[in-house]
Amino acid sequence: MTTTTALPAAAARVVDAVKVYGAGDTEVRALDGVSVAFPAGRFTAIMGPSGSGKSTLMHCAAGLDTLTSGSALIGDTDLSALDDRGLTLLRRERIGFVFQAFNLLPTLTVAENITLPLDLAGIAPEQARLDALIDAVGLRDRLHHRPSELSGGQQQRVAVARAFAGAPDVVFADEPTGNLDSRSGEEVLRLLGDTVRGTGRTVVMVTHDPVAAAHADEVVFLADGRLVDRMQAPTAERVLDRMKSLDGPHDSLAGRRALT
Numbered sequence: 001m002t003t004t005t006a007l008p009a010a011a012a013r014v015v016d017a018v019k020v021y022g023a024g025d026t027e028v029r030a031l032d033g034v035s036v037a038f039p040a041g042r043f044t045a046i047m048g049p050s051g052s053g054k055s056t057l058m059h060c061a062a063g064l065d066t067l068t069s070g071s072a073l074i075g076d077t078d079l080s081a082l083d084d085r086g087l088t089l090l091r092r093e094r095i096g097f098v099f100q101a102f103n104l105l106p107t108l109t110v111a112e113n114i115t116l117p118l119d120l121a122g123i124a125p126e127q128a129r130l131d132a133l134i135d136a137v138g139l140r141d142r143l144h145h146r147p148s149e150l151s152g153g154q155q156q157r158v159a160v161a162r163a164f165a166g167a168p169d170v171v172f173a174d175e176p177t178g179n180l181d182s183r184s185g186e187e188v189l190r191l192l193g194d195t196v197r198g199t200g201r202t203v204v205m206v207t208h209d210p211v212a213a214a215h216a217d218e219v220v221f222l223a224d225g226r227l228v229d230r231m232q233a234p235t236a237e238r239v240l241d242r243m244k245s246l247d248g249p250h251d252s253l254a255g256r257r258a259l260t
C-alpha cells in the first residue's frame, strides 16, 4: 500500500510546490511551497491578489507548466514522471480546460468543437453523455453554427461542454467569466456548479471575482505564492472581506470589480 491511499480522494494536488521564474536579481518565486489538494467531486476556486501565483498554480497543477521543485499530481499520477508525450496524452484524456478567451476553433461548428478533444484522442463520443451536456449548456439549436455566430456567453458554454465531453478527472477554468457580462458569466458559473453537483465532476477555477468564487464549494486563497486560507461554503461578502485583508494598503482588482 502506498502512502497516497491514506489521503482523501483528490482529483488534483500539488505538494510543496515551488515555481521560480528568472534568476538572480530578476528571480520571482511565483509559488513558494504550496501544498493543496483539489477534492474529487468538488468545485474549488483559487483566489488571491494580482501576482499571488493563481495562474502559475493552475498551470503547474494542470501540466501546462512544470514546477521548479515539489510535485503535481492528477489522481495518483505524478506529472514529473511523464515525458512531453505522456503529458500531452494526460491533458487530452484526463483534463478539461476552459479559458477566458473561449479558445474555440472558428472553422468548426459547435458540435465539432465540443467533440474535438475526443476526436483528437480517437475516442468515440458517448452519445448519451454528449446529449445531456448539449442540453445542459442549452445549445441544441446552435449545433451547426460557427463560433462567430454565437454570443460570448454561448461560446463559453460551448467551451464548458467541450471541457466535460470526455468525462475528465478534472476541469481547470482560468477566469472563465473574465470576458463575459455579469448575466452570461452567472450562467456559465451556474453551469459549472450544476455539472459538478449533478455528475460528480471536479472543477478548479481561477478567478478575481468574489461573486464568481461564491459559486464554488470552497475557495483557496493565495498571497505571495503561498496558500494562506481556505473557505468552505463561500459567500461573495465573506470572500471580499478575506480578499481585502490580503490586499494590504492598495485596492485589488478583485475588490474594485466587486464594488463597481
Ligand SMILES: Nc1ncnc2c1ncn2[C@@H]1O[C@H](COP(=O)(O)OP(=O)(O)OP(=O)(O)O)[C@@H](O)[C@H]1O
Pocket (backbone or CB within 6 Å): 021, 022, 028, 029, 030, 048, 049, 050, 051, 052, 053, 054, 055, 056, 057, 208
Ligand atoms: N513567465 C513568467 N516569467 C517571469 N515571471 C512570471 C512569469 N509568469 C508569472 N510570473 C510572475 O509570477 C508571479 C505570479 O504570477 P501569476 O500570473 O501566477 O499570478 P496571478 O495571481 O495569476 O496574477 P493575476 O491575478 O494578475 O493574473 C508574478 O509576480 C508574475 O509577475
